[in-house]
Amino acid sequence: xxxxxxxxxxxxxxxxxxxxxxxxxxxxxxxxxxxxxxxxxxxxxxxxxxxxxxxxxxxxxxxxxxxxxxxxxxxxxxxxxxxxxxxxxxxxxxxxxxxxxxxxxxxxxxxxxxxxxxxxxxxxxxxxxxxxxxxxxxxxxxxxxxxxxxxxxxxxxxxxxxxxxxxxxxxxxxxxxxxxxxxxxxxxxxxx
Numbered sequence: 001x002x003x004x005x006x007x008x009x010x011x012x013x014x015x016x017x018x019x020x021x022x023x024x025x026x027x028x029x030x031x032x033x034x035x036x037x038x039x040x041x042x043x044x045x046x047x048x049x050x051x052x053x054x055x056x057x058x059x060x061x062x063x064x065x066x067x068x069x070x071x072x073x074x075x076x077x078x079x080x081x082x083x084x085x086x087x088x089x090x091x092x093x094x095x096x097x098x099x100x101x102x103x104x105x106x107x108x109x110x111x112x113x114x115x116x117x118x119x120x121x122x123x124x125x126x127x128x129x130x131x132x133x134x135x136x137x138x139x140x141x142x143x144x145x146x147x148x149x150x151x152x153x154x155x156x157x158x159x160x161x162x163x164x165x166x167x168x169x170x171x172x173x174x175x176x177x178x179x180x181x182x183x184x185x186x187x188x189x190x191x192x
Contacts, residue, residue: 011076012069019066026063029076034059036077037084044088054087118188125187129179137172144169 006014006028014032017025037058041051061083062076069076130138136158143154144165151169155162180187 012071015062015066015069015076016071018063019069030059033062033077033080037080040081040084041088044085045091050091054084054091057087058083122187125180125183126176129176132179133172133175137168137175140165140168141172141176145173 006025009017009025009028011029011032014025014029018029034055038051038055041054041058042048045051045054058080062080130142133141139158140154143149143157144151149157151162151165154165158165160168184190
């Protein structure tokens, strides 16, 4: 059915058609109602991005209730405007409820410059040491200890047994320890 064929069809009838699986009716109703929902939300919130979110949420709720829509009890537009108003009211309440002076400043949990440089040196040393490992050990160690995958998942990826993964990661860790042993102090690792 051509899109303009729905021009004379009521909102309620379009909603029922959508509930019965007519995607073109949904498209027509969406084109018809979304600008109204957005306009109302924008007037209430005076924030275009928030109004777009509200209009989208209101339309999603309309699609969810479509199968249960009871024709003749209320107009679709009345229901939609009420939902938009409620969503806007909720957002306005949340905005007013937050006193910005009462909100603590977020803590800066970033490392200081020296710590960041040390971490960068550690990562470079680890990458260099990993490059010295045989390919299969490097892959097993990387997947296990850098990517955080479980041994059975690594076994599947590498197409080997779980025991083989355990062996590869153990040998790889021992090799990394040996490669990096002489650099502990340089990299800031102490036995304190």
